[in-house]
Amino acid sequence: MTSVPQPEVDALLERSNRLGSDPRNTNYAGGNTSAKGTAVDPVTGTGTELMWVKGSGGDLGTLTGAGLAVLRLDRLRALAGVYPGVDREDEMVAAFDYCLHGRGGAAPSIDTAMHGLVDAPHVDHLHPDSGIALACAADGEALTKECFGDTVVWVPWRRPGFQLGLDIAAVKRANPRAVGCILGGHGITAWGSTSQECEENSLSIIRTAEEYLRRRGRAEPFGPPLDGYGALPAALRRERAAALAPLLRGLASQDRPQVGHFSDDPVVLDFLARAEHPRLAALGTSCPDHFLRTKVRPLVLDLPPTVPLEEAAARLRELHQEYRAEYAAYYGRHATPDSPAMRGADPAIVLIPGVGMFSYGRDKQTARVAGEFYINAVNVMRGAEAVSSYRPIEESEKFRIEYWELEEAKLRRMPQPKPLATRVALVTGAGSGIGRAIAHRLVAEGACVVVADLDAERAGVVAEELGGPDRAVAVAVDVTSEEQIAAAFAAAVLAFGGVDLVVNNAGISISKPLLETTARDWDLQHGIMARGSFLVSREAARVMTEQGMGGDIVYIASKNGVFAGPNNIAYGATKADQAHQVRLLAAELGGHGIRVNGINPDGVVRGSGIFAGGWGAQRAAVYGVEESELGAFYAQRTLLKQEVLPEHVANAVFALTGGDLSHTTGLHIPVDAGVAAAFLR
Template sequence: MEKTLTFQHVSYLWDEAKALELAGDEVALFIYRSNLLGADLRLTNYAGGNTSCKITEIDPVTGQPVEVMWVKGSGGDIGTLTKAGCANLYVEKLHQLKHRYRGLEFEDEMVALFNHCLFDPKCAAPSIDTPLHGLLPFKHIDHLHPDALIAIAASKDGEQIMKEIWGDTMAWLPWQRPGFDLGLQLEKVVKENPGLRGVILGGHGLFTWGDTSYASYLNTLEVIEQAATYLEANYGQKRPVFGGAKSESLSPEERRAQAAKLMPTLRGLASQQRRMLGHFTDDARVLEFVNSHDLPRLARLGTSCPDHFLRTKIRPLVLDPEQLTQDDVRAYLEKEFDAYRQDYTAYYERSKHDNSPALRDPNPVVILLPGVGMFSFAKDKQTARVAAEFYTNAINVMKGAEAVSEYQGLPEQEAFDIEYWLLEEAKLQRMPKPKSLSGQVAYVTGGTGGIGKAICEVLLQNGACVVAVDRDRLEETQTDLRKRYGKDNALTASINVTDAETIAESLRQSVLQFGGVDTVVNCAGLSISKPLADTTQADWDILNDVLVKGQFLVSQAAVEILRQQKLGGSIVNIASKNGLVAGPNNVAYGTAKAAQQHMTRLLAAELGPDRIRVNTVNPDAVLRGSKIWEGDWAAGRAKAYGVSVEDLPAHYAKRTLLGEEVLAEDIAKAVLVFVDDQLAKSTGNILNVDGGVAMAFVR
């Protein structure tokens, strides 16, 4: 066995030392192989395809050896697959289901019967592809959706091209929806063609296999490499790729600026049924496609592989860049969205069956803009990003198919029958209920400090995506939040709240990352505690600049985005009990906090017609982890109250009605109450989180 192999178009990742560690555990090797295949998006997309292995187990009932298949379970991803994500089934029982199969009209009833074939009843749910693996005789099987293979599978002359590349070592099955019958067809073609190394499923994907995990892995890579090499040799030979360029790309800076300008409006229009999150890419492959002469024709044909259009809808919305130079851009976009919705609804009406699920959200998922790139919108950031990846896969497929033949999308009825498949609907219905802030984007100033980070965490825990902006601790905060709440859900950006340009840039990052913003939390702050005689003009200026001017500038810039989205929104200003209660040695800080509180009321009065709610949370004495206690403030307050710094927490807790220390998490929970619609009809209000300070009672 060779220790290293070189491929141009796929990644050879097999580590012999790692494989030797797993030797003797066929399931562990199968998981290892699956993870390697899933790590290369050229081989299969996220959650696309499935892998399997067949091993001998001891039947817990009879005590006799039996053949058991381990296969990726429903809804999993081979790149992150673990044993817990696998189904395991008796192979003999899967074959016995042939006696129960009643034909294509009764495909869906077979899925429930898979559960009667389970070796371990507690394993993951089997997927619709289970019989495609179980009815084949091979020990190790890979079913993938590589762009290079689907390009051939989606070509008008695909079967002929297959024979040209692989001769009689590969077989072809015309398009058929996955299910038990397709498993029977695979079994039949393998029996009739001994010596095959794989099968291409028309319009769908690839099946390859081997006697060992390594043999299957190597066979899979070789077949895909050969397909990709064939395509590469043909690019530009018959005609320019995608018919050549019709449009030119804007510069990277101009693309970014145009995307940031459009995304809030696009997001608002895409969120008419539920709030969506966005993703933008100007990948070179995307630009080659959106700038091409063939864009209108190919985009209209729709995608081929079922995995593609289940994520992206059957076709994208294509925008005209010339129209975006006109005065009323929103009117143009509204018209295009309306036309897309009507077209999608018409597709549903002419394709539906008597028992089809109800019409789903008719808004586009993928939006293409020549010269700029691709936008995608979905219920969460990961789904929006993955939708863009899937459509990029579809672009690769169209490019390859057009280079060697003629691209063919799935027939419309077939596409509909997959998209509105009752089994797919059942899977959607089993999805967890969205969290209270799902689909929302929160922008938190001071987001890396004690209170700010606690706010970010509570909002993330409740389903929001978060942009934490601050001056320091950015990298470590982003790493920590992504590790705990998902790599797609958190972003940090540098900001100086007294500088309009850094505010604008951090909001542009929010828009480009997530599509817009829904909640703004003004938490950036500092504190200076001095008597009147010792308070300098510099003290006064920095407090009012950061607390008052900063809150004003951030709110002003964010409201422009909120208004563009037309989805409403929420602003929460973190002020202080000191804005309500007069105390010694506090003239500059207390005055600034009072200004923050009144600005809340003024903004609430102005922004109500836009359904933008503005409220204040007043903390007091949040000591643990708070940045404002890192400087001289603690010493200043201790001096004012005649206690030591060490005794401050107890002093503050003792003076409250509840006798409790206030924590950063308490402030975060108060913010949550204002932004997750528990108080959806509350604006212009103040919520004290101070343990109970009677002098701070507002009423």
């Protein structure tokens, strides 16, 4: 065994990153790689045989040293002597902890035995679409022989675990010319004497399978086009997707709230336009990584995309009830007294012919990745049907993995969700100041945020600050435009599935005496804040009622909505309008579980777009102070003598929406450090 100093571990990580960054090789967080070698045991000072292997839950494309589990090979291989048999193989996972070297790094995955028991210095286990296509073909064993000869060996389906590791080790010993194997219903494993050779063998298996499927496969594996099921033009399908998204998210969230993702990838659209898609979709996915993300099968709308929207919506409701009943029956067929409780009967994947695919998960990344996995599954079906017929693993085996105690334990180890997890928020005027601070706080508490602002560039900067498209997206919107507001909400539901929390924050301010205030000043103030808040809230209510999941609408009003100050007629009046909208909408929308509340800030100078835009200079002139001292001036006139910052307003938004005030609606919270004249009464 050769020594494995840090350069060799680096080579393992580089190989892993190269393999994992190409979706043709493996799916996100799928597969694992390893290297074996000798390192000095710090206790004995002698060489000790070790294995470095990707740990549980990591992703090859982004793997770092912290994601590797490090085990002593002598102890790992000694487990074969105490192995109690396949019926008790799950016990071996706990035994891996006794094989760790030092602190051991990451937690060992279920595939650790495969890497440790196979007698090769370097091993890759991957989930390429081309390899799984052969693995899921009805005559996969014969096709593997035809494709690879004796260099790649067929291993029949077996659930991942210790026994599969023993099986692959035996196959390698019996086939000295083999460089890898096809794992029935699952994926591929390859090995090599060096890291480079192992990677070359992995890529050779994948590319050879791709070429074989291309060369030998028939032209239309999904059958002829299905009349009327072709893809709608891009603009029309996104319009229809946006119209259906709130309903679908509500259906997918019957058991627990979900975040959604929409894809109109050509792979999905072509699949749904073909005659065989109902049969194949009903068979479900096969690779364990696939169906753990997508559930055993998707919900598929059985209507063409040109039917009236109301007809499609009614049929989706019917299909959803059928799906839930069928899933409960699936659970009932296979559950044993010690099976984990059913986790939920809603679909993770919804397919709409001519439109695309909606996928769902506990957060945006999980939802997006579920959709990517289903695209992998479609590619697998295409490959298998091109050369044979698609035959996934048995339903009973899918259940054994979906409700595997080891999977259940993995779920129990997950951190508790943040208070706003699964909530989708849209914040207007979020490109700066108070809106930006609110967006930051909501994302920090687990929400997905749509950063809406008149300035598209500033909105984009904030969305990037928040972590990019899995956490935040930017939309340019003029809140005086009904069309732009509708487009902003359409972008929101396509990005995240729906909307649960809306913050009416967009605004401007003009400080003038009555006789200097023009009708244009009045109309501009009321157009953006009073009319704009009304239009945004109306669209929010439409989406939220269609979802049927309740929701929150928060108005960033002002102390000036209740306090009469000089030179402030247009601003104060429109803030009073907003304040009463809170009361009116709280009374109207409560029956839908939609709570409407307001926040009355005052003197928020630092970071404020309004104050920077001239309002600060105007108010400073009114009060006879320098503009740079305005924040301190406002602080000194409060009861607490403290300056109010955008973050303090954001804290109030979270207090209203974070869960502890679940029975509060129609409330206005002052965030003004104490202005007695503005006390509510």
